[in-house]
Amino acid sequence: MGYTPLWxxxxxLLRQDIAEGRYAPGxxxxxxxxxxxxxxVNRHTVRHALAALVQEGLVRTRRGAGAFVAxxxxxxxLGKRVRFTENLRRAGRNPGREVLGMxxxxxxxxxxxxxxVAQGAQILASHGRSFADGQPMSVSESIFPLERLPGLDAALxxxxxxxxxxxxxxxxxxxxxxxxxxAVLATATQAVVLQVREGDPLLKTTSLNVDPEGVxxxxxxxxxxxxxxxxxxxx
Amino acid sequence: MGYTPLWxxxxxLLRQDIAEGRYAPGxxxxxxxxxxxxxxVNRHTVRHALAALVQEGLVRTRRGAGAFVAxxxxxxxLGKRVRFTENLRRAGRNPGREVLGMxxxxxxxxxxxxxxVAQGAQILASHGRSFADGQPMSVSESIFPLERLPGLDAALxxxxxxxxxxxxxxxxxxxxxxxxxxAVLATATQAVVLQVREGDPLLKTTSLNVDPEGVxxxxxxxxxxxxxxxxxxxx
DNA sequence: CGGTATTTGTTCGTATGTATT
DNA sequence: AAATACATACGAACAAATACC
Numbered sequence: 001m002g003y004t005p006l007w008x009x010x011x012x013l014l015r016q017d018i019a020e021g022r023y024a025p026g027x028x029x030x031x032x033x034x035x036x037x038x039x040x041v042n043r044h045t046v047r048h049a050l051a052a053l054v055q056e057g058l059v060r061t062r063r064g065a066g067a068f069v070a071x072x073x074x075x076x077x078l079g080k081r082v083r084f085t086e087n088l089r090r091a092g093r094n095p096g097r098e099v100l101g102m103x104x105x106x107x108x109x110x111x112x113x114x115x116x117v118a119q120g121a122q123i124l125a126s127h128g129r130s131f132a133d134g135q136p137m138s139v140s141e142s143i144f145p146l147e148r149l150p151g152l153d154a155a156l157x158x159x160x161x162x163x164x165x166x167x168x169x170x171x172x173x174x175x176x177x178x179x180x181x182x183a184v185l186a187t188a189t190q191a192v193v194l195q196v197r198e199g200d201p202l203l204k205t206t207s208l209n210v211d212p213e214g215v216x217x218x219x220x221x222x223x224x225x226x227x228x229x230x231x232x233x234x235x
Numbered sequence: 236m237g238y239t240p241l242w243x244x245x246x247x248l249l250r251q252d253i254a255e256g257r258y259a260p261g262x263x264x265x266x267x268x269x270x271x272x273x274x275x276v277n278r279h280t281v282r283h284a285l286a287a288l289v290q291e292g293l294v295r296t297r298r299g300a301g302a303f304v305a306x307x308x309x310x311x312x313l314g315k316r317v318r319f320t321e322n323l324r325r326a327g328r329n330p331g332r333e334v335l336g337m338x339x340x341x342x343x344x345x346x347x348x349x350x351x352v353a354q355g356a357q358i359l360a361s362h363g364r365s366f367a368d369g370q371p372m373s374v375s376e377s378i379f380p381l382e383r384l385p386g387l388d389a390a391l392x393x394x395x396x397x398x399x400x401x402x403x404x405x406x407x408x409x410x411x412x413x414x415x416x417x418a419v420l421a422t423a424t425q426a427v428v429l430q431v432r433e434g435d436p437l438l439k440t441t442s443l444n445v446d447p448e449g450v451x452x453x454x455x456x457x458x459x460x461x462x463x464x465x466x467x468x469x470x
Numbered sequence: 471c472g473g474t475a476t477t478t479g480t481t482c483g484t485a486t487g488t489a490t491t
Numbered sequence: 492a493a494a495t496a497c498a499t500a501c502g503a504a505c506a507a508a509t510a511c512c
Contacts, residue, residue, distance in 0.1 A: 003488090005499060008423075031477060042501050047478085063478045064509030183418040183436040183459075201418040201436040238507085240480060266496060277482050282497085298497045299490030 006041055007048035014049065018058055018069055029059065029067040054197065096131035100139070100193070102156060104146060114208060115145045115216045122146040124153050129193060136194045140222035149217065166217060174217050179207040184223070194225050241276055242283035249284065253293055253304055264294065264302040289432060296432075331366035335374070335428070337391060339381060350380045350451045357381040359388050364428060371429045375457035384452065397453065406446055416440050419458070429460050 004012075017023050030038070035046045050067055053059040061067045107115065107123040115123065124144040130137045142162060144152055155165035166174060184204045186196050194202070203224040211217050239247075252258050264270075267285070271278040285302055288294040296302045342350065342358040350358065359379040365372045377397060379387055390400035419439045426432055438459040446452050 007499080033477080044502090045500060048499085050478095061478065062509075063507065064476075066477065066509090181416055181438065183438045203416065203418045242480080268496080279483090280481060283480085285497095296497065297490075298488065299495075301490090301496065 005048075006039075007045050007052070010035070010039055010041070010046060010049035011052045014053055015058065018053075023069045025069050027069045029069065031066060060197075098129045098131070099156065100127040100129055102126045102153065104153060107143070107145075111143050111219060114219045115143065117145045117147065124149075124156070126156055136225065138222045138224045139190060139193045140220055143219045145216065148215070162218065171211055171217055174209045174211050179205055181205050186223075190223055194223070196225050240283075241274075242280050242287070245270070245274055245276070245281060245284035246287045249288055250293065253288075258304045260304050262304045264304065266301060289435075331369070333364045333366070334391065335362040335364055337361045337388065339388060342378070342380075346378050346454060350378065350454050352380045352382065359384075359391070361391055371460065373457050373459045374425060374428045375455055378454040380451065401452060406452055425458055429458070431460050435460070 014023075014029070023029060029035075029050075032043050032046045032050070036043045039046070050059060050061065054061055054067075058070055059067050060070050103125050104122055105125065106120045107117060109119055111123060112119045112121060117123070124142075124146045126142045126144070127139070128142070129139050146152065149166070149169045149171070152165055152169045155168040156162075158165075166172075182204050184202050186194065186202050190202065191197055196202075205220075205222045205224070207220050207222070208216055209218040209220065249258075249264070258264060264285075265273070267278050267281045270281045274281070285294060285296065289296055289302075293305055294302050295305050338360050339357055340360065342352060342356050346358060347356060352358070359381045361377045361379070362374070363377070364374050381387065384401070384404045384406070387400055387404045390403040391397075393400075417439050419437050425437065426435065429435075429437070431437075440455075440457045440459070442455050442457070443451055444453040444455065
């Protein structure tokens, strides 16, 4: 009854080697050929084991280069006040942010409802990417009610983060009203931007930020690389 | 430059078929042999495509039976006060809970630190499983400081939920002090208990519950089936 | 810088095991 | 009990990306 596939056994060995530090984060694992020789199995069997570890986020592979032990996840506090750069700086990591694109358009029905604006009202959709120590941490889409925040497009175009851009248009403080979290798998596009593999697990958060009066100022969706991030919720 | 592996193209076709309702949740997909015939590719290529969809949670396979379109995800609200059964009942679903096992033992260093007890103090570890409409939603491990909560083991053994069991030993209210969320992949054991596949994406939450005075009463880890659950945080 | 060797990725073929129908 | 269908495992070849000299 008990029965362990060869690939699972090899995956288990590698998992232990990593857990016990014989391979540290960043280290290169033996090549597939070496491992199949050592264990006396076909290369495909080794590949199956590696694929499992890659899926667990324990290992990353690069065609032509090799298989490497993945870096440890970063911690990312998520509370009422969400300040990406401040949070990361406090954690001793070097944060960065990049605006991937921006567009003004009419709100969809869903966006209008969430932001409490009229259907068809102008909104600003901003796509961004956040880094820690040069490594992509998240891609995000922010939807702003433009009529409520004139000049925001210019502020964001200057490369300001959301916090500073909002401040520039008079919103000195805002609060997260609700956040929804789920686990999804990276699409091809997301995989490229986040520098993960298509099918990697991502944490998807959908959040609504409101000003001190409770008026919505931003509706955002973020996708975090699941193996680099741990969201922390503090009450 | 653009280059799409055959398996990715086939996965894309299947994804569309599912998205556009040509295969509804629960439907059986064509067999691997049929698909490899139709597309004129090797069976392994079809298997690679199916593996990708299985990883996305869109498809489930059963050895000997076939590949089936997965059921749709559920929603699960998570606020300051987290009450699994109440939350689900409000969502119009029929919740259930099952105690998988329980053990009293000495606290590990990590557990002792989090629960603020002496190293080696007795703790109670309880393993449980939660359902909605008969479908497993989460497996969880709860660590309780036994010396602080005498009689809790008996209360839990009676099948009471955490809330009622704590009430029975004098904790009438408790609050989630912090929650950490990450995306992980199901281990073999978890896969069996959650009725998902090994390697499926799971939402892992690590939380600390404290009484009104701020004294820790429970340290819990939960693993949610990522494709059946969305955590909702409302402030 | 360029060419070559190395290494992972894709695809085919074939055989056998194991669970379900 | 037999047929069906997914799972595992072997072998071979070539493609694509990277590393190295």
